[in-house]
Amino acid sequence: MQQLRSAVAGAVTAVLVLSACSSSDSEPVTRQTPEAPRSDVEAAEAAALEAAGGKTLDGQVTMLGVLGGAELDAFRTVLRPFEKATGVEVQYEGTRDFAAVLQTRVDGGNPPDVVATPAIGEMAGFAEEGELADLRDVVGDDVLDANFSTSLLETGSLDDEVFGIFNSVNLGGLIWYDPKTYEGPTDPASWEELQAWAAETAESGTAPWCVGLESGAASGWPAADFIDEILLREAGPEFHKRWREGEEPWTSPEVKHAFETYGGTVAEGVAYGGTTNVLSTNFAKAANPMFDEPAGCFILQQATFMGGIITDSFPRLEPGKDLDFFAVPDFNADYPGIRSISGEIVGMINETPQSVALVKYLATREAGTLIASTGRWLSPNKNVDDDIYKDYFLRKAAQVIAAAEGTYSLGNSLMPQTTVDAFWKAGLDYTQNPEDVDAILQTVEDTR
Amino acid sequence: MIADRIRLVLIAVALISILTVVYLRLGDRTLAHLSQAGYRRAMPWLFIGPGVLIVGLTLVFPGILTVFFSFFDSEGTSFVGFDNYVATLSDPVTQIALRNTGLWVILLPSLSVLVGLAIAVLADRVWYGGLVKAALFLPIAISAVAAGVIWTFMYEYQPPLAAQTGTVNSIITLLPGAEPIAWIINEATNNYALIGATLWTQAGFAMVIFAAALRSIPDELLEAARLDGASEWKAFRFLTLPLLLPTVVVVMTTMTVIALKAFDIVYVMTNGAYGTDVLSTVMYRELFTAKDNGTAGAVATILMLAVAPIMYYNLRQFRRQSREA
Secondary structure, three states: OHHHHHHHHHHHHHHHHHHHHHHOOOOOOOOOOOOOOHHHHHHHHHHHHHHOOOOOOOOEEEEEEOOOHHHHHHHHHHHHHHHHHHOOEEEEEEOOOHHHHHHHHHHOOOOOOEEEEOOHHHHHHHHHOOOOOOHHHHHOHHHHHHHOOHHHHHHOEEOOEEOOEEEEEEEOOEEEEOOOOOOOOOOOOOHHHHHHHHHHHHHOOOOOEOOOOEOHHHOOHHHHHHHHHHHHHHOOHHHHHHHHOOOOOOOOHHHHHHHHHHHOOOOOOOEOOHHHHHHHOEHHHOOHHHHOOOOOOOEEEEOOOHHHHHHHHOOOOOEOOOEEEEEOOOOOOOOOOEEEEEEEEEEEOOOOHHHHHHHHHHOOHHHHHHHHHOOOOEOOOOOOOHHHOOOHHHHHHHHHHHHOOEEEEOHHHOOOHHHHHHHHHHHHHHHHOHHHHHHHHHHHHHOO | OHHHHHHHHHHHHHHHHHHHHHHHHHHHHHHOOOOHHHHHHHHHHHHHHHHHHHHHHHHHHHHHHHHHHOOEOOOOOOEOOOHHHHHHHOOHHHHHHHHHHHHHHHHHHHHHHHHHHHHHHHHOOOOOHHHHHHHHHHHHHOOHHHHHHHHHHHOOOOOOOOOOOOHHHHHHOOOOOOOOOOOOOOOOOHHHHHHHHHHHHHHHHHHHHHHHHHHOOOHHHHHHHHHOOOOHHHHHHHHHHHHHHHHHHHHHHHHHHHHHOOOHHHHHHOOOOOOOOOHHHHHHHHHHHOOOHHHHHHHHHHHHHHHHHHHHHHHHHHHHHHHHO
């Protein structure tokens, strides 16, 4: 759900940027979407024309998604070559309430042609009802297999049908820090090593962890995502898969242990400002105390997009010098080098020549290259050259993925929304009352 | 794009006007064939017909359908009797929501009458009254979602000793020894914080209604009272207030309905976390997240039943007033 959240973050950071404007010097503070190289845009136009069958189609295609603000502007740079080459107008409607809007429009007989969402579990629900086209037929097996890794295709599949292909990817589980103040290990061998440093720092009187869980109606997701990642890497991908598919209960000891491991980052004295502050701090502002004088905390766990959020609020930070990240170390030596990803997938409801052309286009390497050029997302397309990333953080994240033993999707993006909501709330409740862990897990289990 | 929209709006307005004229003309001509008495009886229906039809289609029919759904399972296929009601009323989440909705219904109407009436009465007595009224009235123009975001910032919390970024806490911490309060998270304060934010958007409305009603009280009455030696408080208590009573009822009932359907501010600010759920947020979650038509219908019906007596009382009051007038 990162996109959804970062869409919210976009709104929040817009306000932050305004306040940053008034307090700091008059430097340009909004990050402009960098322009893609001319040759890449031209290549994308050619690919779009080919996706449309070699001729202009005109007409329009409606698309429902979760993007807004600067993120939508960035995605528009990917759509523009398609519109220019095919003459098709893409009417993108962004909503925070994706599931509700989509359900209403499907029920009302007025569904959008194409949908894009990070809530893969919700999409699977629509696929089960037969609302989504099988993209194996639409795009073609050979193209899909040539452009996407098996695990990404499987994530967007139900039985043998592909209902969604990844459009953008975020790498989760990164520790953000300020190299000027952080004195802990930047390449810890294990979670214990990192937490040993954290405990030492806490004892010296400064909280090591910066944590913020507030996110409006989606509050609690940063905790849920981290617990999800911990479980994946602590109990292993196979357990994680059984858990998200409902074969392992929430009340199992592995899940409880993952909650407790997460609890080690928000305990009193360990997280900046204590529990109340963790709960009331917006995730987009969580890193702010890191740049106080003296620093209020040193490390923050969050996905790739956090780099953009932080540099939006602190435009003078130089990536790599004033802000950097390392991947969260292994939790369990039995499952080394595992990384978690999340991302937005694209599906098709109405099969029209225009919507087919759009989905085909988005599956191409050329469109994937433009996604990478936006400097906001990693491209899901395996044929995209890593050199394309101009953004320091994205380039580094692409290296982390390349070096990973395996990448898996977070479980909560694949679950039904009722469970996801309960998971988010469990993240808040556990942070507030860790001693109630059994009751909290039972509550989530009951939503299944 | 915008030109297209404007054209569309103009066409719609023209079309509706033309249709209305044609409808009334044709209807009148048809009714003209009736006898004098029949014409008189049928004429009102010609006028209220479209309104009744629209309300019937968009309000009554979905309302009945909702009640109907509330007796069926989540898919709306098999009859389950009162199971949905029993299930939702025994759910602790709904119980908290019921408690909170009760709190809203008590606090929002009484506070908006208090604030609205006080400002309406007092603002006329000072030179800067207009300013005060404008300041209270302006938030009406702000959408509830925006108000929710604004108040999220107002209530913002930073740990003690750190610079407070929220207005409310930065004022509080000016007091020596006072600690900042996490308004939205602390369960002792959060419901009041949400009601306070809603009050901010609604008190102006109450004030405007009261200000208009005050104008209709003849000055001679107050003057006579003062000549008879009544103090300002007595003149207010025994003259102004009784004359304003019907207005108080109108504001109270309007605010009660607003309190019962409170949703947007809660959704934006907490989404029901930390025990701030109200019935509407529970209904929304049942319908759109859990996709359970039955339980959502049951919650909606409970809400409808809660509003019904207030609406009935309001209508009766309204009818009595128009009879008196």
